[in-house]
Amino acid sequence: MKRIVGVNAQGNRIGEDHPAAKLTDHEVELLLEMHEENIGYRKLAKIFEISPSQVRNICKGRKRCQTAHHWKTLHLTQ
Secondary structure (H helix, E strand, O other), rough: OOOEEEEOOOOOOOOHHHOOOOOOOOHHHHHHHHHHHOOOOHHHHHHHHOHHHHHHHHHOOOOOOOOEEEEEEEEEOO
């Protein structure tokens, strides 16, 4: 099976395609929208089942803020 994923300038997978990602790209967008509606880090952390510090890093643009530099095809085995 093939899958096309976004990678950064160093060739590392980014966003929901990163092996350590706990949230989908859609969930990150939802988290950011909810934060704009003044929902606090702790409440968001409980909702999305991640740490408050991770919520803060996403909201402040420290994590999950890269855009794809180019695309790469992965050949996945089951």
